Amino acid sequence: MSLPNPAELISQMAVRLTAHLEQRAISEPRYIGIRTGGVWVAQALLAELGSDAPLGTLDVSFYRDDFSQNGLHPQVRPSELPFEIEGQHLILIDDVLMSGRTIRAALNELFDYGRPASVTLVCLLDLDAAELPIRPNVVGATLSLAAHERVKLSGPAPLQLELQDLAL
C-alpha cells in the first residue's frame, strides 16, 4: 500500500478546517495537539493556516483505559494548556485515529479542566476502525489497513508516514 504525503494532507485539512470553522461561525478556536504525533500535526496545520495562535498540548497517559495494564511511559510530561477550556471552541488534533481510545482519554482530561463550548476533532489519518462512537470532523485521509498493519508518523519536520507490519 502507498501512504499519502503528509504535507499534501495538511494543506487539504487546512482548507477543510477553515470551511468547518466558517460554517460554525467559530472566530477564536483554541488549538490542542495530543502528544506526540498530534502536536506535530497541529504545528504543521497552524503553519499552513498562517496562524500564530497558542498551541495547547495534551499528554493523555494518565487517562488511558490501559494505564493500569501498561503503566507509565518514561517520557510522560504534564499537559500544557495556555488558555481557558471553559466556554471555548476547542480544536483537538491527533495524527492517527484507530480505536478512538486516545480521543476518549483526551476528552476526559479536557473536561476535567472545564466545560468547552464545542470540540472539533481533526486527524491526519482515520484508520476506520473505531471501537467507540468517535469520528473526526476534519480528516486528511481514511485508510483501511490489514489487521497486522500499523502506520507510524515521524516528525516534527518533515512529517513522514511509514507502514509497519506487526507480523514481521
Ligand SMILES: O=P(O)(O)OC[C@H]1O[C@H](OP(=O)(O)OP(=O)(O)O)[C@H](O)[C@@H]1O
Ligand atoms: O485511536 P487509538 O487506537 O487510541 O490510536 C491512536 C493513537 O495511537 C498513536 O499514539 P501512541 O500512543 O502510539 O503515541 P505517539 O503519538 O507518541 O506515537 C497515535 O498518535 C494516536 O494518538
Ligand SMILES: O=c1cc[nH]c(=O)[nH]1
Ligand atoms: O496504525 C496505528 C494505530 C494506532 N496508532 C498509530 O499511531 N498507528
